[in-house]
Amino acid sequence: MVQKIWLDDIRKAPENWHWVKSFKQAKEYVEQEVHEHDNLVISFDHDLGGKKTGYDFAAWLVANSYTGEYRVHSANPVGKNNICQLLNRYGWDYYYGWDFI
Numbered sequence: 001m002v003q004k005i006w007l008d009d010i011r012k013a014p015e016n017w018h019w020v021k022s023f024k025q026a027k028e029y030v031e032q033e034v035h036e037h038d039n040l041v042i043s044f045d046h047d048l049g050g051k052k053t054g055y056d057f058a059a060w061l062v063a064n065s066y067t068g069e070y071r072v073h074s075a076n077p078v079g080k081n082n083i084c085q086l087l088n089r090y091g092w093d094y095y096y097g098w099d100f101i
Contacts, residue, residue, distance in 0.1 A: 003038045005029060007054055008045035008073070017043070023052030027060060040068030041095050046079025058083045062090045069095035 006013035007026050013019035018033075020026040034040055042061075044054040054074060070092050072080040 001035075001038050003034050003040050005040070005042045007042060007048070007057060009047075009049040011045065011073070022048055022050060023057050023060075026057045030061070030066065034066070040066060041070070041097070042068065043071045043073050043095070044083050046072070046074035046076040046083060053079065055079060055082050055086065058086050062086060067091055069093045069097075071095045 004017040005026065006017040006019045007021075008019070009021045018029060020029050030040075044058065046054040048054060054072070058070075067090070070083075070087050071094065072083050074080045074083070
């Protein structure tokens with residue numbers, strides 16, 4: 001099963017994506033709903049309106065050995081670059097799906 005997660009505190013998720021608005025919601029969703037054989041696809045926003053950021057969630061995923069595909073839709077260029085560098089370093093693939101927009 002493909003698990004598509006849209007991490008953003010403001011912008012609504014595209015159709016067929018699960019919308020999480022915070023680090024906490026994203027972490028809980030992954031822990032509860034993502035299973036070993038699921039294909040994980042995540043679109044990240046960096047600034048989430050709290051102390052934890054999209055980068056923090058990416059770091060948590062890496063620390064917990066999750067892999068998958070990603071995109072970063074953040075308007076924060078430094079945050080976007082940091083998320084991309086981290087995920088690329090740990091074997092995540094860039095998501096090229098057309099259902100993104």
